[in-house]
Amino acid sequence: MGVSGDAHVGKVDTMPDSTGPESRMPVATRPRARALVAAGLTLAVAAVTATGCASAEEQVPTIGYGIDNVVTTYNAGTVDGATSGARQAFVRVQPGFSYTGPEGTAVSDTDVGSAHPVPAEALTIAYQINPAAEYSDGAPLTCDDLVLTWAAHSGRFTGPDGGQLFDAAEVAGYTDIDRVDCVPGAREATVVFRSGRSVVDWKSLFGATSILPSHVVEREAGVDDLVAAVEAGDVEALGRVAEFWNTGWSLVPGELDLSRFPSAGPYKLESYSEDDGLVLVANDRWWGNRPATERIVVRTKGEGLAERVESGEIEVLDVAEGSVPGLDVAGWEVAELPSLGVEQLILSSTGVFDSAAARRAFAACVPRDQLFETFGTIPEHTGAPLGVVDARFVARDDLIYPSVATAADGRYRQPDVAAASAAGPLTVRIGYRAPDQQRRDMVSAIASACEPAGITVEDAGSPEFTSSALRRGEVDAVLAGTAGADGSAGSTERTTAMYALRSGSGSNFGGFANSRVDQIVDQLAVDGSTSATLALAGEAENILWTEMPTIPLFNQPRTIGAAEGMHALDPNPSRSGTGWNMDRWVLRR
Template sequence: MKRISAAVALTAVGALVISGCAATEGGGDDSGLVEGSSITAAWNQPFYSYNGNTSFGNATANNNITYLTLDGFNYYNNTPELVKNTSFGSYEVVEEDPLTVKYTVADGVNWSDGTPVDASDLLLEWAALSRALDTPDFDPADFTDPDTGEFTDAFPTDVVYFDSGATPTAGLGLVTQTPEIGDDGKSITMVYDAQFVDWELSFPSPLPAHVVGKNALGLDDNEEAKQAVIDAIQNKDDAALAPISSFWNTGFNFTELPDDPELYLATGPYVISDFVADQYVTLTANPEYKGDNAPNIEEITIRFIPDPLAAVQALENGEVDIISPQATADIKTALDALDGITVLTGVEGTYEHLDLQFDQGKNPENIFSNPKVREAFLKTVPRQEILDKLIVPIAGEDALLRSSQIFVPGAEGYDESVANNGSEAFADVDIEGAKALLAESGVTDTSVCILYATNNPRRVNEFALIQASANQAGFNVTDCGSDQWGGLLGTPGAYDASFFGWQSTSLGVTNSLPTFQTGGINNLNFYSNAEADAIVEQLNVEFDTDKQIELQQQLDKILWDDFYGVTIFQFPGVTAFSDRVEGIDPSILAPTIFWNAWDWAVTDSGSDEG
């Protein structure tokens, strides 16, 4: 059956998260938790960080897990529309000018160790996501390992640096005054320096301040650690903030179950109970959770299966109950042959794109700092061939070539933007034009190392097509592919170009902008354009829809004129699940299949592993 039509699926521009893949409010039902019940879902990339708000951890593979374990003030259902999660807490605008917003944690909300969630957690979240307390002008580039994407041991210990990618013109970056704590330590009130159109999306799920305080400051008592974090922030104590920021950045990165259970405390319906490196994460119903989204299933295991055909085989064998792999023609054929399986197809909000490193690439000449070389390379990218060979066999008439960096096909403003943004110059491969530009550029080292997911068959084929085409024009395309590609994105010196998927997480008009703004969390290719930054600043405060579209169209043209990169295709989506489970109702926004996992149920109410 069809999940969604292309027209319905592609109507919103949202916040973007690195994609590994690929109409109810979801308040749970009255059946309650079925003891001993369990199901298994598959995902194509392993989990590696419990902090999805860092440049390192911002990936779908991580956020799928934390969505179910870290509660927050709101979430998107699959309409999609924003749902206020009042069982976690409430928020309200207490003053329009200046924009002043109060966040209050609901009574009885605890971490899974029983520690109450309170203003210390919210205040730490503000400090991290505003970066208002960061050491000025510090650049972490020299302290990032090009092989892993993580910070090195040489990272200065006296620097305050929260790796959230916050900028001073958007989101909590506009809240430079330290928020006031109120309501006996249950609330904080934030004053924005300027209006921000998407203020309601500024404050994601917090991490535990008491855990950060204990680990960063060598404390043992939870309450003492909370107070120490509050004091450090309120007093702007750099000596304490430096280790606090360092632990927030890296302390929650792990690729197997940590020895310290405090590193994966939960506030959501589930808590991590097991994690085997590169194999699976198991989530168990959180006994401390008292919210509205109480789960039906006691245990959900998420297995990591990078190969889509292997995921289909696991579904056929009953080893997993739900899969949502990157679709290929072989996947479609294999699923069509299965009995007792429901298959949902359509077009996703995720899109494939290729970016060029404007600075700090692997090539010794920093090849893509030269606009002629950028233009030349983009002329070689076989966008239509990729669509025809890899996507049309799956999606048929729903296969969509995307020609905008900002708008999704079908969205208001898309057609007009594509007609004027200059993308037409890259509609077809132009090898001779690329050769001429490359000759004019004066570069002597034409090597281009491309980062992509080597454990993804579709991406392997995509790389081969790009490599063959670009080499015809005189480029020497080499393979920087890795199965750890997500952590390497944005790492200085690791690669020259990359292709992967951006997945929408919200309907906010501003939240795709950190991809293109200087220093933004999703700006992984060191792109910087003053005119683009100025438009981003205008969009952050623009409430008029028509003006928003006009500004977005201007930004789209700047990006194509700068030869930023090329968009390629919208993802064809496929979700399949066995008759053993029900309640699977994917959203076009991340976390797609997991958005209502608390509504999933085992149809036989059995306790077998499936």
Template sequence: MNPIRAVLAAVAVGALVASLGQTGTRTDGGADAAAFGYQLGSDVTTTNAGTMEGASQLAHALSSRLYPGVFVPGPSGQMIPNTDLATTQVLPGAQRQVVYTLAEDATFSDGTPVTCTDYLLAFKAGQMPELFGSHMPLFSEVEELQCAPGSKEFTVVFAEGGGARWRGLFGAGTVVPAHAVAQRAGISPQDLGDVLASDDVERLRPVASAWRDGFSLDHFDPSMQVSFGPYMIDSVGPSGEVELVANDEYPGDAPRTPQLVVWPASADPQAMQQAGVLRVAELTEPDPEWIDVDAEGNPYDVTTLPGELTDSLTFSSAGPWAELGTRRAFSACVDQQAAAQASSQASGVEVAAHGVHLVSGSDPLARRFGDIVGPHMEVNLDAARAADGMEVRVGYAGTAPRSAAMIDALRASCEQAGVRVVDAGGGKTLRDLTHMEVSESGEEVVVDGSIDVLLRPVDSYTEYPGAAPRAQDLPALRGQERAAWDALDSLPLAVQPRAFAVDRNVGNVVVYTGTAGLGWNMDRWQVAEAANTP
């Protein structure tokens, strides 16, 4: 945890408590619905979930109802069409093409229509990660996006054999307002289409910078943060707390709770609980002091379960750890079973080791990969000694104690092979890895990172392009899993544990353990007292 941010969080919560003391709270101990608080499981510093930072921090938890996806992942793993935003049609033919038709009344909170240019921007960012600082792997299978500027219709054309996971494109938080990006970049929205249609790095550079940095919550710019979902951002506090209010331009159903505050993990949950404003929380520890489930009058139900995401190690894409031989040597000393056990003990949720890239640990297909992943799950100290004397700096996204426990398990297993694993701390993102960027001269250059490997939760469906996770595509999936282990860009460790606390007076909170977490349907949350009001 960033100590400065933690202090600011405590001060902000203290100010909130003081303000409630001045304005008054209800005598039943609850807070007014306007003070509804939702605490995330990590500190989110951007609303752009397509950036390296946003993808690492699971910004989707905040952005899912600001910038909704074309498809919404449901609590049972299904992909639900978001027809308030768009409809889709898959065209027949050997080369997959998908036609997207945006709703005529899909509009940003500043009154600007949502058009195909917004999606063209997401496509360009996904195709040029070194320039934009993006992380949207599924765009690697897209050949082109056909868009007439200002149109409500566009077509995505996939490379031959690609696009089986097309429903994962344009997910929550990855499509942001192109007109706001253009304004920040100093070009007209009319000219943006021409710029995006080019591969001219110099013309694209200001667009990439605005797309990457313009949605920062540390430097909140209201003109950038216009949304097309049921919520919009009203303000951002000093500790990163984000006040959401209803977006009056949203054509769908209005949020049942018109105002709520989303708090980062570094905020003090006990202070919020004592103030009566913490309604929903994603927990980062198994038995927090501020919850006594056996206490009389305890308002919270606590749910713990193995999640949909996979805790994985992502290697630097440049520098020494981009070398396949070095990665393989390190992976040979990684004990996934020990890492899963450490995660289970620290989180209080029993989770299994999981070595499959292409499908999640909860997918029934996962057991059909045993012969492929089994050999990679065995510790081989002789093979690992090829990296004897090397140091690997492992950072992790978020600040959960279990991440440090998992890294300690890696240290214990790898030190036997002479490999020194160093805990580089939390709050790290993909951008902290050594990676490639496009320089001012237009050349790709290596950017030295502060870490070599990042421990983070990943969504197998959107992280790895490949066949759809269904039984009839198992042969293709198995071949792609072998290829993933051959490339070893990442190393799956274990199922991610999840824990949630929900005030019993809040209805319609549906547990979901994917990237958006509980926030996937936050616009449906409703305080019981409000629900009973005529």
């Protein structure tokens, strides 16, 4: 039927996994260790395991994992879900045909199945689902689940009022799909792209945390055949589907109907409470290698991460450097490395910032050099040079970055009181997810720099904050990572960063719209050549430094650490977070 519309930390025994996220080189612990590495590289220090000691150690059945974000939904695809910690918490609960590895690239996950291009006039990808794949409730993983993913992210389905039915954060790649050929219940699907739209980043589509159980949606939305509803464009049925997809997977501590949350990964969700955290346990129906540790407890921002590290409740930590006051990781192996995500200010296009002149005036007092020196540096960093980020579509370590970044022309580095005063007195509310000591201090530094220009900066950070507050007019700017992410973010592909500035994209929180930027984004999505990127990204930056929808700052430094006795932990500074291979983690004491 055609539907249209792992640095190992500690003493380690390598846990081979030929198909899913794999283990890597062993690493030992040492007091106050600082293994300073570039993104994606394995921690490497001398092993200290003595052969005679290994037999005395016992494996700990539960590992605590602390992240600098909140988990409010099982659906990482919604606007708020994409900025939350859902990707980091559920990367091994909701696997897909790929995952974002430590190098920031899409890596095939053959436990789930295979995806490969087939000869055709337009880009056509054949997806084959593993015949053994099933959810923890016994339902099979089928092409119906891929149809749901595409429908939700395609941007194709609107309601009677013309608004989007699905509250999807990302549409990149999915909007270029012409149809998904799927016989309901089948284990294969053929995805056909529109003519001329050979998407460069197609391997990221249908990846980890994007595929959700369509059989749950059908049951909860009262739709007998989701594939048929999508094929027919049945707005009434799809409205019910979208309503559940948007809100039906919300996570509230103490209120969990497990029938709505089946897993197709090595872990499944067992419980969620304020006292016990988000508890993941081994999924008995998982068809791949059984998880090395039976139980992972995810602890999130606002749950007293520093105190839980001190008490021994957390053995793995993945947070922004300086974000958790009082954090003491003495005796841990720690990597401080730059995130693939860029810390930035996302500005509204309405209210106080309804003109580009006002946005430029504010940018003129933001002390980007000072912010980098104070909050963005990593001592003794041995990877690619760090610094203020002057380009939005090209990473700092890209060979063409210096050429693309010339559009900034050294501007907006130091406060320029005269230029910042040009728009007259302004009051700017900057929001971010609290508690976050680093972002709090950054807002304070910006306020001090802007005050002489008559610009009052108010700290609007709160524990309930989401980046979508910007579109509701509750704040004037958001301090967050790439595409508004609160915690770990980014990849080596420029897709997410580009589409966060494309009109109509759910991740475009500021509502920025420029037809030429839209054209550039659409072209770069299908042309990844160096020549095209150099020319088009450079043109885009000239527009963006004039229109100023965002103010890029620096690659966020991440602190990723593991307690003594941890094995098979591989720091991942991308949007997957270090939990990307949590099913290989082992803690021995």
